[in-house]
Amino acid sequence: MKFLGYFRSSSAYRCRIAFNLKGIDYDFESVHLKSGAQKEPGFAAINPQRLVPALITDEGQELTQSLAIIEWLNETYPGTPLLPADKDLRAEVRAFAQVIACEIHPLQNLRVLQYLRGELGLDEEAVSAWLSRWLGEGLRACEDILQKRGGDSAFCFGDEPGLADICLVPQVFSAQRFNVDISGLERVNAIHDNCAALDAFAKAHPAKQPDFEP
Amino acid sequence: MKFLGYFRSSSAYRCRIAFNLKGIDYDFESVHLKSGAQKEPGFAAINPQRLVPALITDEGQELTQSLAIIEWLNETYPGTPLLPADKDLRAEVRAFAQVIACEIHPLQNLRVLQYLRGELGLDEEAVSAWLSRWLGEGLRACEDILQKRGGDSAFCFGDEPGLADICLVPQVFSAQRFNVDISGLERVNAIHDNCAALDAFAKAHPAKQPDFEP
Incomplete structure (x- = not known):
């Protein structure tokens, strides 16, 4: 699983906490927002919205938007649930x-x-x-x-x-x-x-x- | 079920579509945003954030934020799913x-x-x-x-x-x-x-x- 983020991005920070709470390992690739790396064709092909974070799953699925990524992690790795059962x-x-x-x-x-x-x-x-x-x-x-x-x-x-x-x-x-x-x-x-x-x-x-x- | 919204609010509009797709009836109460009705104590007690929409369920649960309300509707009334199974x-x-x-x-x-x-x-x-x-x-x-x-x-x-x-x-x-x-x-x-x-x-x-x- 490859996670594309940036140290200061709040939404990447959310995902990192979710990974850690779940105990999930991932490869990290930094997208340097301040120098505009999110606007380059390589990243835009992954996320047309040109915002971090993005997650590329082991099956090659490209996911974006931190809350959607976290819901996906929670559904894919049900241990240590991040949402209540009720x-x-x-x-x-x-x-x-x-x-x-x-x-x-x-x-x-x-x-x-x-x-x-x-x-x-x-x-x-x-x-x-x-x-x-x-x-x-x-x-x-x-x-x-x-x-x-x-x-x-x-x-x-x-x-x-x-x-x-x-x-x-x-x-x-x-x-x-x-x-x-x-x-x-x-x-x-x-x-x-x-x-x-x-x-x-x-x-x-x-x-x-x-x-x-x- | 009571739905508090405003005709022009995009997020109330989202909820109305979800109600209609699900075929769910509800009582409607207008919160007149332009005159600041969302800031009055009555509404603020329901949603401290003072934004529409809000939903009061038949059990008296007060729900806010359109996407959370729609996920709740989708989980509570599973017919006509609004999210894919995959x-x-x-x-x-x-x-x-x-x-x-x-x-x-x-x-x-x-x-x-x-x-x-x-x-x-x-x-x-x-x-x-x-x-x-x-x-x-x-x-x-x-x-x-x-x-x-x-x-x-x-x-x-x-x-x-x-x-x-x-x-x-x-x-x-x-x-x-x-x-x-x-x-x-x-x-x-x-x-x-x-x-x-x-x-x-x-x-x-x-x-x-x-x-x-x-």
């Missing part, structure tokens, strides 16, 4: 993941930040305000969802990490990277710290990847 | 849906357009350029994915409509509404027209909803 709770977990993948992350994507700085000519203060708005508001929504659920489980939806945690940790990493203040989000921070203490999460951190650049 | 193809269909839900739609959301016009002070020309860029590039990626798959199936992934078509049609509606030129996208337009000819899609159209405003 369908109502499963819907809640998927919704939480989608709050991050569909509402927060798209607004901080590299290509969007390039558009803000380039086409719109925003200065760094305005870019920071943009990031603070969407990451701050989005992670606040995550906190509100966790508070609404109640309890003090170690992870988002229980005592084992799963898809929700897989999405939350890279998003908190992005907030830290962009200096967005989320210090008031108690559940988010507690769960992040519980995850970060696990090998599966720690080894997936961007700074631990072979293509890491400071 | 797990590899299922991953492709989910990825296609996520190209739209995670990469295109978030950039045209009402709150983002309000930020562009408000906080960033963009004029209508600049907002149009933003929309053309992300909807144009995004739907181009959808076309490329369909072309890469090949064939001339009536729907995105075969002879029956499913999750990919459910996401594609509202996104094409948005492109039309925002005057984004997608006339060159052959497969996208052909599939859109095939879908639009079906009752399940036609009845879900924004103009057919009880809360429609011209």
Whole structure:
């Protein structure tokens, strides 16, 4: 199985955590986003959308989009399930993941930040305000969802990490990277710290990847 | 079952198509986004993220995020499946849906357009350029994915409509509404027209909803 990603991509980071939680080995190929490697014909033939991550299975199937890849991994390797068995709770977990993948992350994507700085000519203060708005508001929504659920489980939806945690940790990493203040989000921070203490999460951190650049 | 949506919301539109394809009846409650009804305490108690759609099941479970709601509907009412039985193809269909839900739609959301016009002070020309860029590039990626798959199936992934078509049609509606030129996208337009000819899609159209405003 070959995984094409980039150390700093949030969505590649999600997949790495899923691989590690499942204990699945894979070959890694770095797609250097900052130099535009995702736009070259070789990668575009794999993913016409020209975004990482992509996964090439042992049968040569080319899969894209982190959440679809993680659902595929979960269906292909059922050990250590990443989604709950109960369908109502499963819907809640998927919704939480989608709050991050569909509402927060798209607004901080590299290509969007390039558009803000380039086409719109925003200065760094305005870019920071943009990031603070969407990451701050989005992670606040995550906190509100966790508070609404109640309890003090170690992870988002229980005592084992799963898809929700897989999405939350890279998003908190992005907030830290962009200096967005989320210090008031108690559940988010507690769960992040519980995850970060696990090998599966720690080894997936961007700074631990072979293509890491400071 | 109570469905909370808004006629013009793409993600509510997706759910309506899914209900219709499944032949599921539901009570509808309109959440008037333009006047900010989604921010009032009543709705925020259901969805702390303050976005439509939301679904309250007969058991009182509150579900959010259109793709999670549609997966839940598909698992709860297995007749007329909206995802393929083959797990590899299922991953492709989910990825296609996520190209739209995670990469295109978030950039045209009402709150983002309000930020562009408000906080960033963009004029209508600049907002149009933003929309053309992300909807144009995004739907181009959808076309490329369909072309890469090949064939001339009536729907995105075969002879029956499913999750990919459910996401594609509202996104094409948005492109039309925002005057984004997608006339060159052959497969996208052909599939859109095939879908639009079906009752399940036609009845879900924004103009057919009880809360429609011209």
